[in-house]
Amino acid sequence: QESQRPPKPREYDYIIVGGGTAGNALATRLSQGLKRASILVIEAGPSALHEDRINVPGLKGSTLGGKYDWNFTTIPQPHLKNRTIFTPRGRVLGGTSALNLLTWGPRGSGRIRQLGSPMEKAETYVGGPPGSGASGPIDAVINRMLPTHQKSFIPTVSQHFPIPFNPDSLQGNPIGVMYHPENINPTSYNRSYSANAYLPLAGPNLAILTNTQVTKTNFRPLDKKPHLHLATGVTLADGTTLTARHQVLLCAGAIGTPQLLELSGIGGRRHVVVVGQQQQQQPLVVVDLPGVGENYQDHLRVQVSYRLRDDVGFGPGGDALNTNVTFAAEEWAKRKRGEAGFYDDTGGVYVFADWKRVVAGGDDGGLVRLAKGVVVGGKGGGGGGSRDDVGLRKKLEMLGDETVPQVEIIYSDGYTGRAHQPADPLGKPVIDPRFLDNEYDMAGVVEILKFCRRIARSEPLRSGWVEEYEPGEALVQTDEDWREYVRSTTLTVFHPMGTAAMLPRKDGGVVDPKLIVYGTANLRVVDASIIPVQISAHPQTAVYGIAERAAEMIIAAHR
Numbered sequence: 001q002e003s004q005r006p007p008k009p010r011e012y013d014y015i016i017v018g019g020g021t022a023g024n025a026l027a028t029r030l031s032q033g034l035k036r037a038s039i040l041v042i043e044a045g046p047s048a049l050h051e052d053r054i055n056v057p058g059l060k061g062s063t064l065g066g067k068y069d070w071n072f073t074t075i076p077q078p079h080l081k082n083r084t085i086f087t088p089r090g091r092v093l094g095g096t097s098a099l100n101l102l103t104w105g106p107r108g109s110g111r112i113r114q115l116g117s118p119m120e121k122a123e124t125y126v127g128g129p130p131g132s133g134a135s136g137p138i139d140a141v142i143n144r145m146l147p148t149h150q151k152s153f154i155p156t157v158s159q160h161f162p163i164p165f166n167p168d169s170l171q172g173n174p175i176g177v178m179y180h181p182e183n184i185n186p187t188s189y190n191r192s193y194s195a196n197a198y199l200p201l202a203g204p205n206l207a208i209l210t211n212t213q214v215t216k217t218n219f220r221p222l223d224k225k226p227h228l229h230l231a232t233g234v235t236l237a238d239g240t241t242l243t244a245r246h247q248v249l250l251c252a253g254a255i256g257t258p259q260l261l262e263l264s265g266i267g268g269r270r271h272v273v274v275v276g277q278q279q280q281q282q283p284l285v286v287v288d289l290p291g292v293g294e295n296y297q298d299h300l301r302v303q304v305s306y307r308l309r310d311d312v313g314f315g316p317g318g319d320a321l322n323t324n325v326t327f328a329a330e331e332w333a334k335r336k337r338g339e340a341g342f343y344d345d346t347g348g349v350y351v352f353a354d355w356k357r358v359v360a361g362g363d364d365g366g367l368v369r370l371a372k373g374v375v376v377g378g379k380g381g382g383g384g385g386s387r388d389d390v391g392l393r394k395k396l397e398m399l400g401d402e403t404v405p406q407v408e409i410i411y412s413d414g415y416t417g418r419a420h421q422p423a424d425p426l427g428k429p430v431i432d433p434r435f436l437d438n439e440y441d442m443a444g445v446v447e448i449l450k451f452c453r454r455i456a457r458s459e460p461l462r463s464g465w466v467e468e469y470e471p472g473e474a475l476v477q478t479d480e481d482w483r484e485y486v487r488s489t490t491l492t493v494f495h496p497m498g499t500a501a502m503l504p505r506k507d508g509g510v511v512d513p514k515l516i517v518y519g520t521a522n523l524r525v526v527d528a529s530i531i532p533v534q535i536s537a538h539p540q541t542a543v544y545g546i547a548e549r550a551a552e553m554i555i556a557a558h559r
């Protein structure tokens with residue numbers, strides 16, 4: 001049941017803030033598992049189930065910067081020439097699962113399993129290897145569309161570099177080169193995402209309120225334990241108050257969730273007092289929890305682009321959809337006939353590798369030493385500041401694990417380089433990821449770019465291009481040239497997480513292992529914010545897994 005007006009009655013058993021990736025999955029499972037409970041999802045954006053730009057895989061990216069996007073940016077990043085970095089987030093039913101680039105990530109990694117995340121429950125991987133999910137709501141397939149030139153990538157990498165072909169990359173060891181599954185429905189060839197795959201499975205006890213922004217969670221002290229705060233409901237932007245009889249579940253994402261926590265008086269004392277004053281209220285501190293909004297971690301993205309030869313049978317690439325009206329019309333007609341074409345195209349071919357496989361000569365000692373320096377110096381990682389940082393220590397430990405990739409290379413068709421960054425997207429929360437503020441990150445990115453160039457110069461790939469278009473072989477030759485290129489062009493691949501981390505409170509944690517916010521009795525966070533250490537994969541699969549696990553815990557506790 002979907003509506004755009006505050007519903008009556010104004011009391012629900014569970015109120016879920018954010019109808020995004022995790023929010024819709026959680027809502028559906030609670031609706032199925034607690035048939036007598038009433039559940040409300042409140043989503044700031046509209047429902048857009050029939051929007052081609054969301055549904056058609058080849059139109060991925062066309063919604064960024066538009067009406068379904070919060071259009072956040074970082075503050076100027078000193079190590080990236082003071083550029084502000086575009087930070088899109090879905091503002092639509094489905095959240096960022098409606099906007100993302102459809103890479104369906106590994107679910108078998110032991111590290112992510114430590115979060116207790118049952119990812120197979122989310123998945124039906126058609127044609128996947130044994131062990132793949134077979135009955136989950138989200139469909140995954142290897143894309144039926146592969147532009148011809150991409151077929152030369154796997155032999156180039158596996159013949160010239162110590163990187164094996166790995167068709168089974170989702171099951172625990174992703175190291176290798178592979179075609180990667182994408183979350184696409186194999187029948188309609190539409191994006192499979194939380195709004196069109198989970199929500200239709202919910203029962204009549206789930207209500208959905210769209211186009212409605214929550215401005216805070218409300219609390220009162222718990223009668224028998226006054227040091228704990230009981231979440232009583234939420235306040236909407238128009239001032240309406242809705243009551244939650246059991247729990248408020250924050251699923252507003254890695255940026256929205258910490259922002260809402262701070263608006264509700266939960267966060268570092270300094271921030272929360274400022275927020276309270278800005279709202280012209282009394283300084284507001286419900287729970288002093290300095291970890292809220294800290295520990296922001298993302299995956300950096302830098303690109304090298306090559307212009308293809310047009311005399312080796314590759315045909316036009318996906319860019320021609322934007323430049324050649326006749327070609328675009330022909331491709332659209334193919335899609336309408338149910339045939340493979342460029343409107344299906346997504347990521348393509350991927351490499352996941354550790355440093356030893358990427359650095360020329362295989363010696364990763366220099367990078368490991370730099371990483372140790374960052375951990376000992378306590379700079380540039382989780383929790384922020386100079387205290388002992390458990391997140392950084394965990395990452396250092398993972399550097400020694402050869403099944404944990406440190407590098408991903410996506411070989412994709414079509415230009416996605418620096419020219420795509422919008423000049424002035426609106427941004428409200430202050431986002432400061434301190435990108436590249438340590439030498440390890442910079443040295444690592446330079447090694448990856450040099451590796452990409454070595455791949456491009458190897459056969460059969462080498463015969464397929466005429467020019468390194470960006471940055472250009474003549475312009476960038478030395479390590480210092482590469483550093484300059486990195487500072488000028490680094491973007492992110494849009495995977496923020498960790499801003500309400502599941503860690504001990506003394507280590508900057510915000511939620512406990514049951515996902516309950518410290519200092520509260522019944523406020524949970526269920527989204528990418530809780531992942532304490534950046535994962536070596538695209539995160540949406542893990543986010544669905546977190547929602548599935550949270551639903552299991554909440555249903556078990558309710559009974």
Ligand SMILES: Cc1cc2nc3c(=O)[nH]c(=O)nc-3n(C[C@H](O)[C@H](O)[C@H](O)COP(=O)(O)OP(=O)(O)OC[C@H]3O[C@@H](n4cnc5c(N)ncnc54)[C@H](O)[C@@H]3O)c2cc1C
Nearest residue numbers: 018020021022044095096101102103214253256528538540
């Ligand atoms: C451009 C892009 C490409 C990506 N590509 C991939 C990919 O290919 N593969 C992959 O695995 N991951 C990808 N990701 C990342 C992945 O999609 C996200 O990590 C994941 O979807 C986050 O899920 P979430 O539930 O934490 O947040 P979201 O899905 O963002 O959900 C949060 C929801 O809360 C709503 N909300 C926020 N604040 C409020 C409020 N105050 N009131 C009401 N509602 C509110 C939002 O509108 C949103 O719907 C990509 C991300 C982006 C931006």
